[in-house]
């Protein structure tokens with residue numbers, strides 16, 4: 001396929017806001033791509049040249065991308081930057097400048113463009129900035145205007161297509177499976193490998209049979225299994241038919257540890273590679289894991305070596321940084337509480353029952369210096385659950401995670417095989433809600449100079465792959481927090497409502513759904529003005545007295561925010577004691 005043809009598809013996708021129409025266009029695109037290029041097309045749709053978890057970035061600053069545009073079309077960089085200030089979209093500027101070149105439909109293949117972009121990403125050493133700029137300028141000279149527009153947006157990480165992974169999966173299902181009935185197989189492969197490109201390639205090459213054989217593997221993060229909520233020990237025992245497995249619930253970072261001989265990689269809850277941030281965990285895995293290969297699920301927590309105390313999340317989160325890593329690893333070392341094992345010595349363990357996985361876990365980790373195995377306890381009485389819960393609270397932990405003893409490790413699932421039990425006060429909402437900021441509304445008065453007003457926030461509707469509104473949040477934010485929100489939000493402002501946002505309200509400024517915040521509210525209520533869970537003329541769901549608790553974007557993608565399904569469950573549970 002030519003890159004020009006792909007750019008024409010991008011052009012169509014960009015102006016489409018109906019999800020069904022997006023799926024149709026994607027299916028048509030996938031049908032016309034050859035197996036040798038399908039993975040590349042898939043990565044480019046998300047504006048990348050590798051799966052999300054691979055830290056391969058093109059690595060060009062806005063200024064040098066503008067420099068490449070200027071160099072390609074023979075104008076001054078200052079002029080390009082000035083236009084950029086006015087138009088706000090370098091893609092459009094490149095398109096405009098490229099019109100003079102009179103190239104109608106360039107013949108460069110997707111594979112060629114992809115190769116050059118990869119080369120740009122891998123360029124290092126002396127003169128990197130200039131070399132990268134030359135390579136991009138070279139490409140820009142050879143393409144037509146529409147291609148130039150979309151090409152420039154890739155290194156900017158601003159492809160503006162707004163297509164989520166579930167929509168890509170639907171497009172693939174429609175293109176290759178004819179209907180949606182085998183969509184589950186695609187989803188399972190996705191949950192186990194997190195690599196949409198690899199999945200598409202496997203499907204194109206080996207059909208459904210090959211797809212159904214895809215399993216977890218080293219170096220590819222498994223999508224984390226998540227928890228449901230239940231109000232008390234009694235309900236949990238009932239749900240689990242009389243026996244539960246209990247572990248303490250630690251409040252730190254979800255950390256997936258991959259060991260392949262001496263090489264160790266670490267992935268976060270949102271599937272980003274975080275290996276360089278945590279040298280002590282890498283060392284811990286090397287020294288304590290007694291297996292050639294392994295994938296472990298853990299929660300990493302800051303620990304005060306002097307007082308031997310676990311520190312709250314606010315401290316742990318200081319370790320998410322790119323600089324002064326060594327110094328911080330000494331000052332605020334992490335411990336990893338390993339609560340599951342999904343892969344061992346070349347074999348996937350995800351289909352083994354939890355009980356058997358816990359036996360393996362006990363044997364695979366030696367000592368407790370950095371990694372601490374948490375094989376948990378199997379419990380049959382309500383009193384014992386309460387005892388363990390109180391003990392956890394006393395230790396400053398969040399509570400318990402209760403699991404079904406005979407359950408498999410279900411990548412990406414959130415169901416009643418894992419249930420969290422946290423402290424609450426009766427009547428109040430028992431848990432916080434993770435919301436995505438969708439836009440902001442300017443305020444009036446003195447504080448408006450800080451940009452204070454209110455935020456329009458939403459949650460994720462996983463069934464529809466869209467973001468729906470749930471609340472406006474204004475009170476409780478300090479001037480400093482407003483400034484911080486503006487600093488983050490202004491970089492992702494968009495001119496129109498993004499394709500995957502469904503809202504009856506129009507804020508002063510729309511932003512791309514990217515920033516996740518944790519919100520505490522008194523209650524979930526019904527409201528006709530919000531679209532969360534809204535069906536026809538029935539009202540949607542909303543939050544009463546919402547307030548910001550903390551930013552969660554470091555460990556959650558927008559799609560990891562609370563889902564409408566969870567919200568409805570929390571609504572139905574909120575006044576049960």
Ligand code: ATP
Nearest residue numbers: 224226227247248249250251253254299339401420
């Ligand atoms: P919360 O905001 O309550 O931490 P969450 O939205 O991050 O929850 P949940 O699925 O609701 O995610 O809670 C599960 C999280 O708890 C896991 O992602 C993991 O990071 C953490 N956790 C701590 N201890 C355990 C444990 N023993 N087993 C499983 N998960 C644990």
